[in-house]
Amino acid sequence: MEENKIISGIKVVIIGGSAGSLNALMQILPELPDLNGFAIVLVVHRKSTDDQTLEDLISLKSSIPFKLTEDKVPLLPGYVYVAPSNYHLLFEKNETMSLDISEKINYSRPSIDVSFESAAEIFGSSLVGILLSGSNSDGTQGLKMIKDAGGTIAVQNPLSADMPFMPNNAILYNDPEYILNINEILRFIISINS
Amino acid sequence: MIEDIELETLINDVYEYYGFDFSCYSRASLKRRVNRLFHLDGFTHFHEFLSKVRYDSEYYKRMVDEITVNVTEMFRDPAFYSVVRNEILPLLGTKPFIRLWHAGCSTGEEVYSMAIMLKEAGLLHKSLIYATDINATVLETAKKGIFPLRMMKEYSENYRTSGGQEDFSSYYIANYGIAKFNEELAEKMVFSQHNLVSDTSFNEFDLILCRNVLIYFDNDLQKRVINLFDESLAVLGFLALGTKETIKYSIPMSKYKQLDKEKIWRKIK
Numbered sequence: 001m002e003e004n005k006i007i008s009g010i011k012v013v014i015i016g017g018s019a020g021s022l023n024a025l026m027q028i029l030p031e032l033p034d035l036n037g038f039a040i041v042l043v044v045h046r047k048s049t050d051d052q053t054l055e056d057l058i059s060l061k062s063s064i065p066f067k068l069t070e071d072k073v074p075l076l077p078g079y080v081y082v083a084p085s086n087y088h089l090l091f092e093k094n095e096t097m098s099l100d101i102s103e104k105i106n107y108s109r110p111s112i113d114v115s116f117e118s119a120a121e122i123f124g125s126s127l128v129g130i131l132l133s134g135s136n137s138d139g140t141q142g143l144k145m146i147k148d149a150g151g152t153i154a155v156q157n158p159l160s161a162d163m164p165f166m167p168n169n170a171i172l173y174n175d176p177e178y179i180l181n182i183n184e185i186l187r188f189i190i191s192i193n194s
Numbered sequence: 195m196i197e198d199i200e201l202e203t204l205i206n207d208v209y210e211y212y213g214f215d216f217s218c219y220s221r222a223s224l225k226r227r228v229n230r231l232f233h234l235d236g237f238t239h240f241h242e243f244l245s246k247v248r249y250d251s252e253y254y255k256r257m258v259d260e261i262t263v264n265v266t267e268m269f270r271d272p273a274f275y276s277v278v279r280n281e282i283l284p285l286l287g288t289k290p291f292i293r294l295w296h297a298g299c300s301t302g303e304e305v306y307s308m309a310i311m312l313k314e315a316g317l318l319h320k321s322l323i324y325a326t327d328i329n330a331t332v333l334e335t336a337k338k339g340i341f342p343l344r345m346m347k348e349y350s351e352n353y354r355t356s357g358g359q360e361d362f363s364s365y366y367i368a369n370y371g372i373a374k375f376n377e378e379l380a381e382k383m384v385f386s387q388h389n390l391v392s393d394t395s396f397n398e399f400d401l402i403l404c405r406n407v408l409i410y411f412d413n414d415l416q417k418r419v420i421n422l423f424d425e426s427l428a429v430l431g432f433l434a435l436g437t438k439e440t441i442k443y444s445i446p447m448s449k450y451k452q453l454d455k456e457k458i459w460r461k462i463k
Contacts, residue, residue: 069438070438070439070440071408071409071436071438071439072220072412072416072443084437084438090220090222090223090226092220093221098222098223098409099406099438100222100223100263100409100410101263101265101406101409101436102223102227102263103265114226117195118222121195122222
């Protein structure tokens with residue numbers, strides 16, 4: 001693990017998670033100071049269309065400004081965005097986000113693979129992808145796309161994950177540069193662009 | 195993944211050969227859809243796919259059917275339907291005749307949802323629902339009112355959450371894996387092909403629904419379509435969009451008043 005490598009020129013940190021990831025996010029997001037010139041995009045599987053728990057928790061517990069993700073909103077540095085439930089989240093060349101209600105991928109909408117792949121195409125080496133706890137294989141293919149496009153990838157240490165399947169699967173197929181515990185993920189994000 | 199230049203060539207060719215204009219579609223989604231079809235149909239070189247589209251008009255039709263997204267459900271976003279049921283239908287009910295336009299209706303699940311609510315409000319007899327889509331294949335499905343039986347559990351839950359009080363299964367007859375909705379519901383529906391990119395207004399409406407269609411369009415086309423809706427909407431009529439869509443970048447907001455938190459706007463002048 002290259003703990004001391006400086007990661008710079010990052011525009012977007014995209015974080016995917018499924019079962020158990022809310023727990024990890026709640027330990028990370030409230031501790032984050034102002035973001036260093038990049039935006040965070042969260043793509044998390046949720047049970048129902050009306051589930052606003054994640055948005056509510058972020059706006060209550062985190063000091064980072066949070067923007068509701070609607071169709072064609074611009075991605076601005078310093079903000080946190082959340083993929084709305086029941087939509088796939090995609091990225092356009094002019095760095096706006098667009099939404100799509102096409103078929104579920106990996107039984108999921110939003111699908112982490114779909115957003116990771118789209119972000120990789122637009123942001124290339126200025127993208128960091130992080131995959132958290134979960135119990136399906138969504139995210140593995142997306143991380144590969146991020147890596148192939150020159151981006152940096154990190155996976156939650158499966159030992160620290162409530163549901164280790166998703167990070168394990170990603171590690172098995174992607175050989176990520178970073179395998180991190182929850183507190184290490186926090187330090188990792190703080191280190192970006194600084 | 196197909197290349198950007200390949201996608202642009204396809205868009206140009208489709209316009210040149212068939213007159214259909216995809217140039218204002220959001221690229222991220224369009225590229226995914228074309229890429230999906232390219233692999234699904236087993237092409238290895240893009241030029242093979244391109245010449246198939248150019249010279250085989252049946253295949254061109256298949257391409258349009260496949261790349262336009264046709265995912266829909268009954269009572270999608272129950273909270274939205276609850277507002278329509280409780281706040282909008284009572285206002286529309288005061289009119290002698292109610293005209294609705296469901297633009298981009300796909301296979302019709304939301305059109306039947308609306309008909310059910312109109313029936314329950316005692317308004318269906320004096321309503322007319324125009325349901326349009328660019329895709330002729332999905333309109334055929336919509337006309338039949340036949341949906342997969344396996345979806346009924348979820349639709350029934352959506353219906354209840356939206357405030358429905360009746361026995362949802364009384365609206366259809368279940369048979370061999372399909373649910374055929376009562377023909378009475380379809381009596382007030384008119385289905386026709388309409389292209390939001392190039393066609394014009396065809397009537398004046400009291401309620402226009404166009405949910406999760408604008409997300410596939412770029413800002414310029416969204417503006418055009420919302421202005422088309424504006425031209426087609428009676429004063430004090432309502433425009434309803436998908437939960438993540440907005441009119442605010444497309445039209446002066448002084449003309450419209452938004453209802454609660456839902457994506458429903460009333461034309462006030």
